[in-house]
Amino acid sequence: MKIVLLGAPGCGKGTQASHIADRYNLPHISTGDIFREIIGSGTELGLEIKRIIDGGNLCPDHLTVEIVKQRLAKPDCRKGYILDGFPRNINQAIALEEFSSPDVVLNLHIELDKIEKRITGRRNCTKCGNSFHIDFIGNTMRCPRCGNQLMIRDDDNPASVKERLRVYASQTAPLIEYYEKLNKISTIDADKTIAGVFEQIVKVLG
Numbered sequence: 001m002k003i004v005l006l007g008a009p010g011c012g013k014g015t016q017a018s019h020i021a022d023r024y025n026l027p028h029i030s031t032g033d034i035f036r037e038i039i040g041s042g043t044e045l046g047l048e049i050k051r052i053i054d055g056g057n058l059c060p061d062h063l064t065v066e067i068v069k070q071r072l073a074k075p076d077c078r079k080g081y082i083l084d085g086f087p088r089n090i091n092q093a094i095a096l097e098e099f100s101s102p103d104v105v106l107n108l109h110i111e112l113d114k115i116e117k118r119i120t121g122r123r124n125c126t127k128c129g130n131s132f133h134i135d136f137i138g139n140t141m142r143c144p145r146c147g148n149q150l151m152i153r154d155d156d157n158p159a160s161v162k163e164r165l166r167v168y169a170s171q172t173a174p175l176i177e178y179y180e181k182l183n184k185i186s187t188i189d190a191d192k193t194i195a196g197v198f199e200q201i202v203k204v205l206g
């Protein structure tokens with residue numbers, strides 16, 4: 001099963017993708033995580049990507065599409081995958097249709113005014129990559145799953161979040177109509193508990 005997760009920043013795509021990956025035994029491919037790895041490599045390209053991401057903008061399509069194309073060509077994607085954060089605009093969606101047409105697109109819907117609180121309370125694990133909200137874990141900086149250090153993403157600050165939401169509305173939200181026309185989209189109410197959102201996803205995926 002080839003699955004795409006769509007949704008605004010902070011809607012819970014990463015968390016749900018990791019649950020889907022566990023349940024259906026599919027690789028979880030997050031373009032954001034791939035870019036953060038490149039940043040971690042400390043190369044010239046990494047520095048350039050960091051500047052783009054911290055500003056809340058999208059990385060160039062040619063680079064992003066090539067990274068995803070190469071990743072989906074790996075053997076673990078033969079039985080399917082979960083794409084988290086790709087495509088993020090119509091160009092990328094058209095490219096994806098050409099090299100690996102998804103079976104289902106899950107649109108995690110949440111009102112945009114709820115997003116800011118979700119993102120600014122977010123803590124990410126530096127080791128296992130899971131994210132948590134301070135409403136549930138309090139002020140700890142230890143990962144409740146693996147015990148490693150939690151961090152706050154550099155782009156989870158109010159100015160970046162504002163820009164990311166603007167980019168989402170202008171470039172990513174039009175994908176909803178794009179996938180509706182292809183009859184591939186299912187809308188999920190993402191303003192529920194993690195378990196409540198996952199339950200809806202399982203109903204769609206079967």
Ligand code: AMP
Pocket residue numbers: 009031032033035052053056057058059060064084085086087088092155164
């Ligand atoms: P995410 O972890 O999905 O929130 O992504 C973090 C950042 O990585 C985004 O704000 C973008 O700057 C960049 N990024 C992730 N996926 C894409 C994509 N498909 N196209 C362009 N930039 C992306």
